[in-house]
Amino acid sequence: MATLGNRANNQPFKPSQAGGNAIKPAPRRAIVTSSLLPKDDMKKLPDNVVPGKAAVLPTLSGLREQMPQFKRQRILQDLVRTAGKENGLLTYRERPAEVRDIYTEDVGNESLVVAYVEHIYNYLHQREMVRLSASYMEGMSVNGRMRAILMDWIVSVAYKFKMSQDTLFLTVDMIDRFLAIPEMDVTKDELQLIGxxxxFIASKFEEVYPPELEDFVFIADQACSKQQILETEQVVCAALQFDFTRPSAAHFLRRCCKAAQASTEEYCLAKYITELSLLTIDFVAELPSKIAAAAMYLTMLMRRGEEEEPVWDADMQYYSFYSEAEVKPLAAKLLEVVKAAPSSRQQCIVKKYSSPKLYEVSPDAAAMATEIEKYFQ
Known part of the structure; x- marks a missing residue:
């Protein structure tokens, strides 16, 4: 892959040649500046919080003993809200009174970090704002049809390796961002190697037990060697500046499904619609959060129809970031993709979601899409 390496703007990343065991830095104690705390809540914290000085956070067990669960939750929320404003992040959105709190049952589960959830999604929404152009492939050696073939194959590989949806979406995002670099001008013969x-990189980033390098060589039918993958890995990492923490539609879809109180079958249908968007280059320019919201909107229309009007209520508008008027145009585009999926040349996603494990949602999706066309006329 020397030719691709020569085209890179920056020098490929070279691992350090230093041998021996890495020296781990001493663990740092979590600190919080007391000025970030609302004055009304100062009395709720232990005595080691002194105004104007750094305060060592008490242990979790200490917090449990000193204050009720609700008060701990409120203090954390106030701390995150205040810190976010002082650091120039998106404003903490206050939940309107008419909007249901979908995280009430999760407050006691510390692994779900409910106190930070609004802060996290505001940050993800901020990060997703920079998007590629849908016409980024114009004038390149490869085109949208070749990209669709590659993405279809990528979906099948991810399914065979039992990878998470996060790995799949990160892979697609990395491919698009790399292909969009004009200096690379990836050829048709290099496209599968890039994929x-x-x-390979995304699986190491997202998976607990990523496949071995030999597995990727095998799944590519020996079309590329281990050495080629390792050399290309350096080029890709350098070209993308090691930026792998990108928001995807999968992140926002989980929140939409929770807000909609979707069943597991409805969640699978929404995932099917979301993954179909990966094949079409037109959706590259769309915000992942809006794709997730549009997929959930279609799912609710397909499964619930007019029985539960309004489909897009205040809860969905708040937790998805979008009103029904904002979601509908993109949902109409996705609807056409769902209708055309059974007759498309790329069938890996359709076959994947025809599995009983995924509730066989794909066979009936096209028919249901035709039934709900009336909502978009």
Missing amino acids: VTCM
Whole structure:
């Protein structure tokens, strides 16, 4: 892959040649500046919080003993809200009174970090704002049809390796961002190698037990060697500046499904619609959060129809970031993709979601899409 390396703007990343065991830095104690705390809540914290000085946070067990669960939750929320404003992040959105709190039952589960959830999604929404152009492939050696073939194959590989949806979406995002670099001008013969390499990187980033390098060589039918993948990995990492923490539609879809109180079958249908958007280059320019919201909107229309009007209520508008008027145009585009999926040349996603494990949602999706066309006329 020397030719691709020569085209890179920056020098490929070179691992350090230093041998021996890495020296781990001493763990740092979590601190919080007391000025970030609302004055009314100062009395709720232990005595080691002194105004104007750094305060060591008490242990979790100490917090449990000193204050009720609700008060702990409120203090954390106030701290996150105040810190976010002082650091120039998106404003903490206050939940309107008419909007249901979908995280009430999760307050006691510390692994779900309910106190930070609004802060996290505001940050993800801020990060997703920079998007590629849908016409980024114009004038390149590869085109949208070749990209669709590659993405279809990537979906099948992710399914065979039992990878998470996060790995799949990160792989696709990395491929698009790399292909969009004009200096690379990836050729048709190099396209599969780029796809395999991006999935290799994404799996190491997202999976607990990522596949071995030999597995990727095998799944590519020996079309590329281990050495080629390793060399291309350096080029891709350098070109993308090691930026792998990108928001995807999968992140926002989980929140939409929770807000909609969707069943597991409805969640699978929404995932099916969301993954179909990966094949079409037109959706590259769309915000992941809006794709997730549009997929959930279609799912609710397909499964519930007019029985539960309004489909897009205040809860969905708040938790998805979008009103029904904002979601509808994109939902109409996705609807056409769902209708055309059974007759498309790329069938991996359709076959994947025809599995009983995924509730066989794809066979009936096209028919249901035709039934709900009346909502978009």
